[in-house]
Amino acid sequence: MKGAGHRLAAVGGVALVAASVLAGCGSGDGGVTINVYKYPQENFQKIVDRCNDEADGYRIVYHKLPRESDGQREQLVRRLAAGDTGMDVLSLDITWTAELAKAGWIREFTGAAKSAVEEGTLETPLATARYEGRLYAAPDNTNVQLLWYRGDLVPTPPKTWDELIEAGARLRAEGKPGLVEAQGKQYEGLVVLFNTLVNSAGGRILDEDGAKAVVDDKAVQALEVLKKFATSDVVDPSFSNFAEDDARLAMENGKAAFQLNWPFVYAAAQKNPEFAAKLKWAPFPSVDGGESKVTVGGNNYAVSAFSPHAEQSFDAVSCLRNAENQKFAAINDGVPPTLESVYDDPEMAKPYPMKESILEALKTASVRPRTPAYQNVSTVISTILSPPADIDPRATADRLREELQDALDSKGVLP
Amino acid sequence: MSQAVTGETGRVTPSPKAKAAISEGKKAERRLGLLLCAPAVLVMAAVAGWPIIYSVWLSLQRYDLKFPDRREFVGLDNYVTVLTNGYWWNAMWITVVITVVSVLIELALGMALALIMHRTLVGRGIVRTSTLIPYGIVTVVAAFSWRYAWTPGTGYLAETIAGGEPVLTQKVPAVLVVILAEIWKTTPFMALLLMAGLALVPDDLLKAAAMDGANAWQRFTKVMLPVMKPAILVALLFRTLDAFRIFDNLFVLTGGSQGTTSVSMVTYNNLIKGLNLGIGSTMSVLIFLTVALIALVFIKLFGTSAPGSDNSGRR
Numbered sequence: 250m251k252g253a254g255h256r257l258a259a260v261g262g263v264a265l266v267a268a269s270v271l272a273g274c275g276s277g278d279g280g281v282t283i284n285v286y287k288y289p290q291e292n293f294q295k296i297v298d299r300c301n302d303e304a305d306g307y308r309i310v311y312h313k314l315p316r317e318s319d320g321q322r323e324q325l326v327r328r329l330a331a332g333d334t335g336m337d338v339l340s341l342d343i344t345w346t347a348e349l350a351k352a353g354w355i356r357e358f359t360g361a362a363k364s365a366v367e368e369g370t371l372e373t374p375l376a377t378a379r380y381e382g383r384l385y386a387a388p389d390n391t392n393v394q395l396l397w398y399r400g401d402l403v404p405t406p407p408k409t410w411d412e413l414i415e416a417g418a419r420l421r422a423e424g425k426p427g428l429v430e431a432q433g434k435q436y437e438g439l440v441v442l443f444n445t446l447v448n449s450a451g452g453r454i455l456d457e458d459g460a461k462a463v464v465d466d467k468a469v470q471a472l473e474v475l476k477k478f479a480t481s482d483v484v485d486p487s488f489s490n491f492a493e494d495d496a497r498l499a500m501e502n503g504k505a506a507f508q509l510n511w512p513f514v515y516a517a518a519q520k521n522p523e524f525a526a527k528l529k530w531a532p533f534p535s536v537d538g539g540e541s542k543v544t545v546g547g548n549n550y551a552v553s554a555f556s557p558h559a560e561q562s563f564d565a566v567s568c569l570r571n572a573e574n575q576k577f578a579a580i581n582d583g584v585p586p587t588l589e590s591v592y593d594d595p596e597m598a599k600p601y602p603m604k605e606s607i608l609e610a611l612k613t614a615s616v617r618p619r620t621p622a623y624q625n626v627s628t629v630i631s632t633i634l635s636p637p638a639d640i641d642p643r644a645t646a647d648r649l650r651e652e653l654q655d656a657l658d659s660k661g662v663l664p
Numbered sequence: 665m666s667q668a669v670t671g672e673t674g675r676v677t678p679s680p681k682a683k684a685a686i687s688e689g690k691k692a693e694r695r696l697g698l699l700l701c702a703p704a705v706l707v708m709a710a711v712a713g714w715p716i717i718y719s720v721w722l723s724l725q726r727y728d729l730k731f732p733d734r735r736e737f738v739g740l741d742n743y744v745t746v747l748t749n750g751y752w753w754n755a756m757w758i759t760v761v762i763t764v765v766s767v768l769i770e771l772a773l774g775m776a777l778a779l780i781m782h783r784t785l786v787g788r789g790i791v792r793t794s795t796l797i798p799y800g801i802v803t804v805v806a807a808f809s810w811r812y813a814w815t816p817g818t819g820y821l822a823e824t825i826a827g828g829e830p831v832l833t834q835k836v837p838a839v840l841v842v843i844l845a846e847i848w849k850t851t852p853f854m855a856l857l858l859m860a861g862l863a864l865v866p867d868d869l870l871k872a873a874a875m876d877g878a879n880a881w882q883r884f885t886k887v888m889l890p891v892m893k894p895a896i897l898v899a900l901l902f903r904t905l906d907a908f909r910i911f912d913n914l915f916v917l918t919g920g921s922q923g924t925t926s927v928s929m930v931t932y933n934n935l936i937k938g939l940n941l942g943i944g945s946t947m948s949v950l951i952f953l954t955v956a957l958i959a960l961v962f963i964k965l966f967g968t969s970a971p972g973s974d975n976s977g978r979r
Contacts, residue, residue: 323936330729330939348730435921487816490833621730625938635921636833659728662749663938664925
């Protein structure tokens, strides 16, 4: 019944399904094929190959999703809405778990599969895989932003936003590169920055259940910090159009002394050893000298509710995210593991020297609002905050509260 | 059937006799005609009619795929929500500005190009082919090259014309860049349609006008334009409808940030990204109505008809 309803909805409302349904329904050589849909991760095929060597009675096939997370989500939800049986294992951005679980598109982890996921997994990433007390996904990798700085220009890294802005200004006054790179484009990256600031200030965007928009006084304080940064003279002129990779490139090109970014920048910098030698890291700056509560990122594996091979899919998930493969991904693709034991592995020390800082940041990390309407929440926040230089803290907070409430009730129009 | 009814009074007797007067052969011919049309009508109904009806039906419901249990019939509530919303009207305004400005400039440039291509004696084939290149490039690909060209650091246009300013991050300059990209891409299409119209202008007429002492401008406005009118209006209609549905250029160039969304993008954001079938379908229906209105205005008011046909479109 439910599936038929979805299919009907997709035909009229979405009307884009037909082509994609045809992809990957084969189980050619008689065995079962488990179709894994994941973002393009450079060395992921090797992990798949290793799992295929061990797999019993099925073969994993890796299908690449688009590079940008909006594109990934679109393809997944479009096909799930149509009840596509060709997708088995889905790699989800951690913010989609609630939405897909609420819509009934992904399977709950129960019994042995559940305990296998929970064993040894760090608590913060695990929290992102739960919705309404149930486990719907298995954390594959996690992510926290750090403050990356040029060791040759900055002897001691700044601890707060004020210090960061001062340090940059001082460098610029001396005629050295002093810009601070961050993600200010109208997209998820801006929401991550805002969420970090709000949580670090001790504020809230939504209430505990994700049903009511709060945006309290502490959130206003976070908006003040964001505005101050966006209008300071250490901000990159292209800040309001920069995503992660733009920020990374700007720093590698010698324009900046600082960048707020995910740990992939370390792996990426190794292609330029001269620059890599100067690249240092420190905890994310805090709002008022207290703790910084960075937004946790990362990806989880989920099993599609429409997959005809649920049992093998759960089995494949446990292989894809086992300690050995998480270590491999961390070393080769720079994505932080979700199993605590991997951090202690001696092989991690050399290629992943910032692991202690990441573990430290993960302990105090914050998660983004957990609601099935997260995509709407994110769109509203990134639209209202863009460009960050135009923020008027009080008025912006009022507008956020009002439009977020509409988005949560799926009433208003999304920008 | 239409023959019998619409004929001028007196030619066909408007009495039951007229119906009976249709011969068996005519009837069979009509049946065959209907039969031959049927497959096309059925296909049209299936691929165009049904989705339209279905989206009208969806637009009367509160229906969000994220909250399947909250589905209910709400009448015209969605229309009220959309039509009282600032984002929608901003998008409508942006779309109208892009449409009007780009189509007008395209018309002027396209006319110039058409005249040049029409007159060219040497290398006519090469000239015509090369002007069509922008139209041949996939819009998304072209949009990407425009985006890089206008991005400080990597782009030559941003570094020279814009003086290193990130133009795509500000609303007005970004809209101008989008309009520019649209013009660059579709002027050749406009020129092609207008050239078809130019071919309709008889050389004798121009020569006669010249003999009567009309200068080039007078020949253009008094002879060529009136003859070309149907072609011009078709070109305008096509481009207006096309420009009104702008999506790809905007999607790549600004992604709709800083209030540069068009109505198509807002609809996409609500329907595909937001999974809100109710609100999204309402917007689709509104776009459909607007497009139908534009077509109606062109056809009824300006009397657009296919080039070469009589003015029967005008009533």
